[in-house]
Amino acid sequence: MHTPSQAVVIGGGISGLSCAYGLRQLGIPVLLLEQASRVGGVIESVEQDGFLFELGPQSFSPTDTLLEIIAALGLSDALLRADPRAPRYILKSKRLQPVPMSPPALLTTSLLSASAKWRLLTEAFRRTRPPAEDESVADFVRRKFGVELLETLVAPFVSGVYAGDPEKLSLRSAFPTAHQWELKFGSVIRGAMKSRAPKQKPRPSLCSFRDGMAALCRALGLHMGDALRCGVSATSISRSKADGKSSFELRVSHHGRAEVLTAQAVIVTTDPHSARRLLASVSPRFGSTLAQIGFAPVAVVAAGYRREQIGHPANGFGFLVPRSEGLRLLGSVWNSSLFPGRAPEGTVCFTCFAGGATDPELCLLSEDQIADIVTGELAGVLKINGPPVTRLVRRYPRALPQYNLGHGKIMAAFSDLVASVPGLFLTGNYLEGPSIGACVEQGFRAAHSVRRYLTSTDEASREATV
Ligand SMILES: Cc1cc2nc3c(=O)[nH]c(=O)nc-3n(C[C@H](O)[C@H](O)[C@H](O)COP(=O)(O)OP(=O)(O)OC[C@H]3O[C@@H](n4cnc5c(N)ncnc54)[C@H](O)[C@@H]3O)c2cc1C
Incomplete structure (x- = not known):
């Protein structure tokens, strides 16, 4: 048996890395276990035939915390910011049309009919109150803005963020700000105007790194030094006592060799499916609670082309596809237009997404079948x-958590359950937002909770021995 660690973090995705980083910043000795041979989880940048492909997230919105970590890791010079004015497109009637990003553009866009524009622009004058019960994103948009806005703009946006089904996603869990704006101001437009950032603050733009998104995870992993163990899979967690204090025993497997570790605090940052297996012996209730969190499968197809093959200028962020267009493609990011160094001279590269909650069967096809469908469309x-000229496919059976109707109740039951096991903490993208920025904030909050817990147990045991 190993000497007990104060804290063990299980899972080296961005949630686990940021939690472990936060714990080190707080002066708490920590061990980070990752089952794969590399850190990053779904964040994966791959070089192939001179292209730099992103097989998971394509970019991130820089939060203050992320920018602080990036600076502390010496990565600021490698940070790339996309042009915030880069146009985004929606496919309508088989043509790419720019998404209106300002009120004048909204007036002139051909994406929406005159009546849909009128309903959108006058929403500020129709104060409403949200219903008491959980409401789906689709019901909310139909109630406030009408079906046309839902189908043309909101549903494609929802598939871009959650790969989700707006009929199932809960507004207050998936888009809490819109819910709060209606609650506080009676109107989403009014809420957006009142909450606008001061003029001098530059508009946040999407970021990546010179060597791709994985650069952040690699740097966080290097920062951990010996405290990071890759290729180590946690297989079960059980409660025990060490030196009279409540602690945990972790069974882990390293290249088929079993080991037992002990820790005062355990932070599980894996996906809920793995967390259920790990926590089965702590309480069977974890299984039933975590099983209620749905996930959408997503297929990612990254593809490189010679510039002269492309008939469209493809300058901008990319495009999203409303379901009414009859394609299986959900959208495409134009990586080589957004960031330099993604494609060799004279070539371009795109990342396409398909599947999601509205087309889960797609991910059951073979990689070649998916690539043929997606690149054909x-x-x-x-x-x-x-x-x-080259392509790469990645299928994620459980890509993105679905904050569906009832998610708030599941989360309340989940917090009570976690609180009933002192020293156990869970964090990850299924709790309070799936974006990289949200995962980092949650990881940091978990680190602070761990510190509070360890400090209070230390004080209690000191008092007990006086
Ligand atoms: C296709 C795709 C596109 C996305 N696009 C964007 C985007 O553009 N911008 C954005 O902000 N976000 C995006 N996201 C969301 C964001 O990337 C994820 O929500 C976030 O990276 C999840 O991080 P995580 O650490 O919570 O989970 P994961 O990345 O899943 O990490 C969990 C880790 O736990 C490890 N693990 C599991 N079980 C064990 C075990 N028993 N023992 C040890 N280790 C274990 C896994 O190997 C994995 O490394 C995207 C997600 C996907 C899938």
Whole structure:
């Protein structure tokens, strides 16, 4: 048996890395276990045939905490910011049309009919109160803005963020700000105007790194030094006592070799499916609670082309596809237009997404079948001649957590359950937001909770021995 660690973090995705980093900043000795041979979880940048492909997240919104970590890790010079004015497109009637990003653009866009524009622009004058019960994103948008806005703009946006189904997603869990604005101001537009950042603050732009998104995780992993153990899979957690204090025993497997570790605090940052297995012996209630959290499967197809193959300029962020267009493609990010160094001279690269909560069967197809469907549909949209020069496919059976109707109640039951096991903490993208920024904030909050717990148990045991 190993010497007891104060804290063991299980899972080296961005949630676990940021929690372990936060614990070190707070002066708490920590061990971070990751089952794969690399850290990052779904954050994965791969070089292939001179292209830099992103197989998970494509970019992130820089929060203050993220920018502080990036500076502390010496990564500021490698940070790339996308042009905030880069146009985004929606496919409508088989044509890419720019998403209106300002009130004048909204007036002139051909994406929406005159009546849909009128309903949107006058929403500020129709004060409403949200219903007492949980409401779906689709019901909310139909009630406030009408069905056209839902189908043309909101549903594609929802698939871009959650790969989700707006009929199932809970507004207050998935988009709490919109719910709060209606609650506080009676109107989403009024809420957005009142909450606008002061003029001098530059508009936040999407970021990545010179060497891709994985650079942040690699740097966080290096910062951990010997406290990071890759290739180590936690197999079970059980409660025990060490030196009269409540603690945990962790069974782990390293290249097929079993080991037992002990820790005063354990922070589980894996996906809920793995967490259920790990926590089965702590309480069977974890299984039933975590099983209620749904996930959407997503297929990612990254593809590189010679510039002359593409009939569309493809300058901008990329495009989203409303379901009414009859494609299986959910959207595409134009990586080489957003950030430098993604494609060799004279070539371009795109990342496409398909599947999601509205087309889960797609991810059951083979990688080649998915790539053929997706690149075929992309070719139609961007007028591409011939197959990609190189491509890479990744299927995620559980890509993104679905904050569906009832998520708030599941989370309340979940917090009570976690609180009933002193020294156990859980954090991850299924709790309070799936974005990288949200995962980092949650990881830091978990680190602070661990410190409070360890300080209070130390004080209690000191008092007990006086
Ligand atoms: C396709 C895709 C596109 C996305 N696009 C964006 C985007 O553009 N911008 C954005 O902000 N967010 C995006 N997201 C969301 C964001 O990337 C994720 O929510 C976030 O990275 C999840 O991090 P995590 O650490 O919570 O989970 P994960 O990345 O899943 O990490 C969990 C880790 O736990 C490890 N693990 C599991 N079980 C064990 C075990 N028993 N023992 C040890 N280790 C274990 C896993 O190997 C994994 O490394 C995207 C997500 C996906 C899937």
